[in-house]
Amino acid sequence: MARVFSGIKPTGHLTLGNYLGAVRRWAEVDQHRSDALFCVVDLHALTVEHDPARVLRLSRQAATLLLASGLDPELCTVFLQSHVDEHTRLSYLLECVATDGEMRRMIQYKEKAPRERERGGSVRLSLLTYPVLMAADILAYGADEVPVGEDQTQHVELTRDLAVRFNQRYGHTFVVPRATPPVVAARVMNLQDPTSKMGKSDDSGSGIVHLLDEPAVVRRKVMRAVTDSGRDVEYDREARPGVANLLEILAACTGGDPKALAGDYASYGALKKDTAEAVVEVLGPIRARHRELCADPSYVEGVLRRGAEKARAMARPTVDAVHRAIGLVPAVSEPVPDPVR
Numbered sequence: 001m002a003r004v005f006s007g008i009k010p011t012g013h014l015t016l017g018n019y020l021g022a023v024r025r026w027a028e029v030d031q032h033r034s035d036a037l038f039c040v041v042d043l044h045a046l047t048v049e050h051d052p053a054r055v056l057r058l059s060r061q062a063a064t065l066l067l068a069s070g071l072d073p074e075l076c077t078v079f080l081q082s083h084v085d086e087h088t089r090l091s092y093l094l095e096c097v098a099t100d101g102e103m104r105r106m107i108q109y110k111e112k113a114p115r116e117r118e119r120g121g122s123v124r125l126s127l128l129t130y131p132v133l134m135a136a137d138i139l140a141y142g143a144d145e146v147p148v149g150e151d152q153t154q155h156v157e158l159t160r161d162l163a164v165r166f167n168q169r170y171g172h173t174f175v176v177p178r179a180t181p182p183v184v185a186a187r188v189m190n191l192q193d194p195t196s197k198m199g200k201s202d203d204s205g206s207g208i209v210h211l212l213d214e215p216a217v218v219r220r221k222v223m224r225a226v227t228d229s230g231r232d233v234e235y236d237r238e239a240r241p242g243v244a245n246l247l248e249i250l251a252a253c254t255g256g257d258p259k260a261l262a263g264d265y266a267s268y269g270a271l272k273k274d275t276a277e278a279v280v281e282v283l284g285p286i287r288a289r290h291r292e293l294c295a296d297p298s299y300v301e302g303v304l305r306r307g308a309e310k311a312r313a314m315a316r317p318t319v320d321a322v323h324r325a326i327g328l329v330p331a332v333s334e335p336v337p338d339p340v341r
Helices: 016-033 042-046 052-068 086-095 100-104 107-118 125-139 150-170 215-223 241-254 258-262 268-294 297-326
Strands: 003-008 035-040 077-080
Touching: 003 016, 003 125, 016 035, 016 052, 016 241, 016 268, 035 052, 035 297, 042 052, 042 125, 052 077, 052 268, 052 297, 077 297, 086 125, 086 297, 100 107, 100 125, 107 125, 125 150, 150 297, 215 268, 241 258, 241 268, 268 297
Parallel strands: 003 035, 035 077
Antiparallel strands: none
């Protein structure tokens, strides 16, 4: 059985884009066909200026929403990255394999570092090196597949490069993973700027549909979505990005095809109305389950505790093997049984 690893960063409230682009696939496909691990990568939220209380709150909310979206702890492993020390143990060793040039070529560093400087702040070293921590997240578990959107494929390529380089230098230690991108609605775009991704770190509000938005708020945001010049409803990502985004969202919510759906509409208004109702219907069960889980916080805490214990037992043999391979004296500790795979 293939092993799958993926994570989500608690830098904002989870959005419709997070769900349609990743989390729904984790719940409906990946946890049923694979040995799957899903992680709230809270350490990655510390690479820029942040409010500790907000990171804490969003980390708990993200974990709860993953469960509310259908992740079943009986089928997969759900945990917080910071609860498993093997991530940071392995990250430094991989930094000893990675190069400065590789880090500075990473797209997200090149995009975020200038923004941090413009705000008058300094650029944290962790912003430069966190792709190595992301590689450690994946390689610690011997993951075969990493379900990611197109904006994260560069990180998986770096992970592959580091795994291959380590294996060549120090002996075969790592499984070399591959990225498995989703199909429809791989990138849900901002409703007010359909050329930009619907990102959870964007607090602009009106273009972002959050998973916990009330139905009236969802309808208002979708009905005010930016469309394109002209009146015909056509699916053309390049020439008609606003309409294309609505058609892709509708298709992802209803299981249809965006090109075929375009022929069903004679006006933007009708398309927006149906898209809004489809989104409300998809998010309704998630919001209801989230309320139930918030009423029983001990359940979520127990899931995360057991998930971390299981993840730790899975990762430790690999990380210990990396220590030995790279030339470090093994620590004397209680033996951890090899996980059943």
